Amino acid sequence: MTTTLMSSSSTTAATMEIRVRDLRPPERRRRRYPASIGAFSSPAGLHRRPWLARLRRALRDDLFVLRYQPIVSLHGGGVSHYEALIRLADNPDGLLEPPSGFLEAAERYGLIAEIDRLVLSKVAMLMGTELASTGARVAVNLSALSVTDGGMLGHIERELSRHCVEPDRLIIEITETAAICDMARAVAFCEGVQRIGGAIALDDFGAGFGSFHYLKHLPFRYLKIDGEFVRALPASHKDQLVVQALVGVAHGMGKQTIAEYVGDEPTIGLLRDYGVDYAQGFQVGRPVHQAEAFA
Secondary structure, three states: OOOOOOOOEEEEEEEEOOOOOOOOOOOOOOOOOOOOOHHOOOOHHHHHHHHHHHHHHHHHHHHEEEEEEEEEEOOOOOEEEEEEEEEOOOOOOOOOHHHHOOOOHHOEEEEOOHHHHHHHHHHHHHHHOOOOHHHOOEEEEOOOHHHOOOHHHHHHHHHHHHHOOHHHHHEEEOOOOOOOOOHHHHHHHHHHHHHHOOOOOOEEEEOOOOHHHHHOOOOOEEEEOOOHHHHHHOOOOHHHHHHHHHHHHHHHHOOOEEEOOOOOHHHHHHHHHHHHOOEEOOOOOOOOOOOHHHO
16 A cells, blocks of 8 residues: 555545444455344354343443544545444453444344444534544445334434534445345435435445345445455456446446455555545555544
8 A cells, every 4th residue: 555545644634434334354244134033043043142131231331332444545545534333342351342243133133223323323423523623424334124214314314413413424325235125215215315415325235136226226326346356356357347347337327436355555556447436445444443543
């Protein structure tokens, strides 16, 4: 990574995006919804049942925390926005629990919407206080259940108003691997977000069978290319063809692209040549505490 890309001085002048998503080494693991019933009702899934009390305690005692990973412009040179990653801080050894360990359980036990709302509130408060003077744009990744929740748009509007945050600073990211069962409600939600001034991003694009169905029906501004097509980009001709095709489709629709899982300089070079707008991954920055991210 070049010094220009990692320049921290550009952070305050740039727009920022924060979203919630599962990133484990090297930078993320996919979160999928919904979980199968068998995973929790079979003997093999019995060990997950203690999560119910643990998640309820985490919500009660405010034990969910966020970490921030930079997303870098491949053409402007500098940090453009950030992604917020949810973690659970309740381990006796002090290690943070990654979302892959609890989000599936949260969905199964009907707590995912409450967690999503909590994260939205935390992000709105951050934008209205420490990031107020930066004009930072923030993105929150919602579960499929929240996207089709008839009360979610109202919650977003109330939290933004409560913390005096302009709606155009908010981006809602929809995980492409999430199973959206009610497309009509999802479309209405996305249109509502855009109507109040926010934006929609399609996350993990290309990772699920519904990719192009979502592309056709959901209004969005950003398309995030799944890391499966990025991490081995320099060595895979197939991945190169897929990335170039996705960039062509997105740009043809007037949308912007973000490549995930960017792990080395040769990958950055190819992405730049293909016209990808932004890069995310360990090569351009690791998830860090809020105090370090916005210092």
